Ligand code: TXA
């Protein structure tokens with residue numbers, strides 16, 4: 073094992089060691105069903121500071137505290153009826169609930185960026201759950217990439233981005249969902265979708281029995297300070313809604329391939345137009361096309377329904393002017 077690529081198969085001894093590293097205040101990257109997370113003991117402010125340092129992330133970004141089950145989440149946050157219904161329907165799974173922090177909530181104020189609320193999630197991945205059970209405390213974890221880069225969906229991406237900055241990278245193969253969790257705030261008043269993600273808006277509205285306002289309608293960026301416009305940035309420029317590739321462009325298709333040069337680097341999010349498959353492929357395909365050195369990636373139109381809302385949100389950010 074090279075110290076700069078600390079990837080380990082997630083067997084029982086590795087999990088014990090990983091829990092020990094977390095307890096010692098070190099960073100452990102681990103797979104979830106959405107993307108790989110860069111984990112630290114959420115109750116240890118210094119350990120959490122290590123996340124921001126490794127990611128070179130602006131420190132006003134609150135982090136999600138990951139726990140093994142609803143019982144653990146109920147010790148950290150105050151759940152209203154909507155939050156309980158959503159947790160019951162989608163946990164373990166790609167849903168983060170922002171709720172008021174419980175009195176004496178042990179999640180460090182740094183992980184909460186000083187807010188009175190806390191972002192909580194029970195991930196649906198055997199390695200993540202085994203790590204959380206072995207550790208026994210909440211694990212703060214953003215996606216395991218440097219700030220502004222696309223999120224990692226395989227262990228090798230984490231090693232490429234963060235390498236020697238992590239104590240261990242637990243390898244759980246490719247992530248299944250491929251986009252981050254949907255974030256719903258259940259503070260006072262109507263629940264709000266702060267970030268579209270792995271659970272589609274339609275599924276959330278079905279469980280709640282009513283439609284939710286769209287984020288754009290609120291205009292309140294401080295509620296989800298992580299939602300910076302240029303968050304998901306490959307090196308290459310990204311051109312959306314392309315019908316045809318220009319010379320020199322790499323191509324990201326959805327469904328039928330778009331016209332373009334034979335030699336153009338090309339990936340298809342889903343040849344059959346399946347949005348779940350497209351979400352799972354999104355970040356890995358963006359990375360692969362970026363690594364060809366093409367100056368621009370032409371991206372086909374992706375429909376906006378179901379997981380398309382999350383896919384288009386990430387694509388729009390990837391295409392936004394760099395700040
Ligand atoms: O799928 C995921 O959610 C992945 C995996 C690792 O779990 N994690 C992830 O974390 O995407 P991150 O740090 O990249 O995004 C977390 C988002 C940020 O946009 C942050 O602003 C929001 O969650 N967030 C966390 N706690 C919050 C709070 N108390 N209030 C508002 N937003 C919060």
Ligand code: MG
Nearest residue numbers: 214215216223
């Ligand atoms: Mg992220």
